[in-house]
Amino acid sequence: MNDFIEEVLLTNEQIVEIADKLGKQITKDYEGKKPLLIGLLKGSVPFMAELIKHIDMEMEMDFMQATSYVGTHSSGTVTITKDTNIPVKGRHVIIVEDIVDSGLTIREVVNLLKDRHVASVKVATLLDKPDGRTVDNVFPDYVGQEIPGKFVVGFGLDYNDLYRNLPYVGVLKKSVYEKK
Ligand code: IMP
Numbered sequence: 001m002n003d004f005i006e007e008v009l010l011t012n013e014q015i016v017e018i019a020d021k022l023g024k025q026i027t028k029d030y031e032g033k034k035p036l037l038i039g040l041l042k043g044s045v046p047f048m049a050e051l052i053k054h055i056d057m058e059m060e061m062d063f064m065q066a067t068s069y070v071g072t073h074s075s076g077t078v079t080i081t082k083d084t085n086i087p088v089k090g091r092h093v094i095i096v097e098d099i100v101d102s103g104l105t106i107r108e109v110v111n112l113l114k115d116r117h118v119a120s121v122k123v124a125t126l127l128d129k130p131d132g133r134t135v136d137n138v139f140p141d142y143v144g145q146e147i148p149g150k151f152v153v154g155f156g157l158d159y160n161d162l163y164r165n166l167p168y169v170g171v172l173k174k175s176v177y178e179k180k
Contacts, residue, residue, distance in 0.1 A: 023054025103138030
């Protein structure tokens, strides 16, 4: 474990097991369809890469970037800074997230996709922090693991763009961001 990590919440092995479980569930739920997985950059990249290995059907993948976080807190407004290349109209879309916290990002992206007349939209997230929810009625459909309201990094999750490359998810020591 790295010295800036207080506690490991999910090991790499546990993340692979989660991706296997969710991938199998998606394969079953979308039988006969060709889902379009849309990862939210940049945090979803490692989870997306693991998840798709466990989806055993025709599927497509694209990415969007929606930004709301500055440091360890949500700024409260969501801006789309990169859009999909694949047209979404009529598609069965699964948004792939690293973590759902306030629920703001997911709410905005789901509403945007509905406005674009997708056939359906669901949310798959590696982590869910229900304690952080400020938006009503945001329930991710596929959740890898619920975690307490602590700031975590690794497996795509960052603090000011650092630590995304850790192969596990861990709680970042407060001393890392409180000294700044
Ligand atoms: P929401 O809009 O508040 O649900 O936040 C979703 C986004 O906030 C995620 O995609 C992450 O980029 C970021 N985020 C929320 N909690 C954490 C955390 O504990 N560590 C790192 N990023 C986080």
